Amino acid sequence: MSGAVDLSVLAERADAQRRAANAPASQAPADGAPAGGAADAVIDVTDATFQTEVIDRSARQLVVVDLWATWCGPCKQLSPLLESMAQAAGGQWVLAKVDVDANPGIAQAFGVQSVPMVVAIAAGQPVAAFNGVQPQAQIQGWLDEILAKVGGALTGAPAPEGQPEEPEEDPRMVAAEELLNSGDIDGALAAYRAVAEAEPNNLEAASVVRNLEFVNRAQGHDPGIVETAAPGDVDAQLAAADVLLLGQRPEEAFERILATVRTTTGDDRDRARTRLLELFELFDPAEPFVVSARRKLAAALY
Template identity: 30%
Template sequence: MIDVTLENFESEVIAASMTQPVLVDFWAPWCGPCKVIGPLLEKLETAYEGRFKLVKINSDEEQQLAAAFGIRSIPTCVLLMNGQPVDGFMGALPEGQLRQFLDKHLPPEDEMQEEEAIEEEAPPDAQGQLEKLQQAVATNPADDEARFEYVKALLLIARLPEAKSAFGPLAPKAAGVRRFESLQRVIDAMEFASTQGDAAMAVAAQDARIAANKRDFEARFARARLLAAQRRWTDAMDELLEILMRDKAWNEDAARKTYIGILDVIEPPKPKVAEGQIPPDDPTVATYRRRLSSVVLS
């Protein structure tokens, strides 16, 4: 159970709901029924073993959030999935009805176990794939698709000098081809990081600037590029979202374009499927595309 405020609402509720259902419990210290349902919800969060996340919002202290959800009485619980409210209820329901509410929306337990098993599968032979791409580029230097994938593979293992060299023939096309511009953005991030000395100290320096001024977008952008260079891709995109939530067009769209650049670099090749079927999206990439859309279009 996590206490949510306006400051951490985006990360703990909206962002979290992209990968896991989030149940928001609006309560207040003076509310008697709140003291009844609160422990029940905490018990169920433990019993459901990660099938949903419970957060609590003090409606007295966080009136802006309560107003945004149209809270008229407490306790009120709202379930969010993929950044959007999908259902809710008011009052202190008994445990049986709470379970019925949750079971109506949450993925079955066996489905969760299947997802965990998939995550534990061995990763593909990255070195073998890299060698195949290298051979493809050597055989046909004009094959931009193979070159794009080759540069991506090099960036994913932080082999910057080789990535820059392989990217050379694509560089003149970067202004007109988004995927090639994406490679350039990530290369720029890694080059920037290479000039900043010790990685941990460089990030700490930007943290200090951000702590002093949350709207120091230069510091946030620098921090995001440092994180990208460390291949902490999702952390880097989270930082870029902090800029976009405050200024969507900052610095000629630098934050948005770098965010897209990271997505294009980390997105794995689509698996082959039967004719007429649509290959599944990578879950991390799909989640962060939705997060970008929700911020940019809001």
Template identity: 30%
Template structure:
């Protein structure tokens, strides 16, 4: 649990929520219900073992932050993901109801396995795809397995197969960050396919950008074509160019596309021995930092 003020709000809440859901507890020293819910939230943070980060904001001491979130009564608890509030509740709810609230929004906990190896033997791409395809066929309702399968197809350049495999869960994209990411990359593939030869299309966008560096439609189109070519870092570099000039352009389209690429290219975490923390992929970690530095600047 971290006490947040105006000075550390950007780092501890906004930036942190880009990689981990952040639960914000607005409280005050005189508030009786706050003293009831506070220990429950701290217990749940420990129980959920890293699935979310808990921070507390004293609404009396940090009135500017309380006003920014429209706090009218306390305790009020708000969950942020990717820099945006996604849900919240007021009052000292019982632990069971808070668990239900968290379980609606938090990523699934990793399954524990007996005799966990330090690291799995790497599989070749074909064997991994076959394994994921089998998992989806065995349990079509397993959205996590389907996410990994569609993601693997996209990374392999099998855009049509990815689109077909994604179709059964397309309607859930609006309520799932991971499925939304897949949909955005699939839409980028469709856009690129509709434009013609990639080299000519990129040259056309380059010409427009050369004439007007704030031609965000051209930059966004160029990024989508690059993503369809699996030139992931080039695509994110182009999206950063938009964000550096207009962070909220087109209802956050550039930031959302950037985050979608990160979701798709981030490798599955390797299994490690108890007490060890799996390392972050260096490319993903670098581009997460670059996004945070631009968005928070």
């Protein structure tokens, strides 16, 4: 996943497709595909059903997205293994299978550069990912670690058909989202902060707070700061890093701050280090560019 992942684009595309086809939100699966019902451990997902089957479902249950292609040899090894593990998981998580060739919107949102690619989604946000074929024991350890971190924030698998669903959305989150949609960024940020402070395990609220704080700050900078920031001006270099990151250039953004860490001392160095750690929080910690920057930061400090 290169840069921040904007999954809201898929929700808008799905709504447009459903309106154009005058079809219900949950579409019938293709022949031979899993039924996609609430109780299924393995579901096929399209651009049109992504919002319902992945984003909405991930508020209740961990969703593991398997991005694959028919021409991909390694996918033919990994996908059956993931399907078997999902069936045996007892509802702890659900496997959402996505054919990247048939669903370019999802592939673009995740920045897919190669398949197979596997992404874990909780509370509407990507929380971890890996590429390529992995042994079952390693995948299980990856899943166990994710569930240990986010399981308490999920309400559980959807109720079987005919039984009542879980309670409706948190009205505080709904109100915060309405503020955000109306353009009241400051009001939305305050509302999401209140939820995050009251519920430290609310991953969605915490993630939105981090992203809104960053976007608010980054949009307040003059984009020209990238070219005009003096090497010894810590504030200017941090601002330049914000602008670069907002422009989906994380490696360059991180390198700006790393260079500042290497050439400063005392409070200036600590400010640069703290800002870099904050920016890391906007990404999956397994992202290669995050891993690389963390190693460079450790080398610069020690």
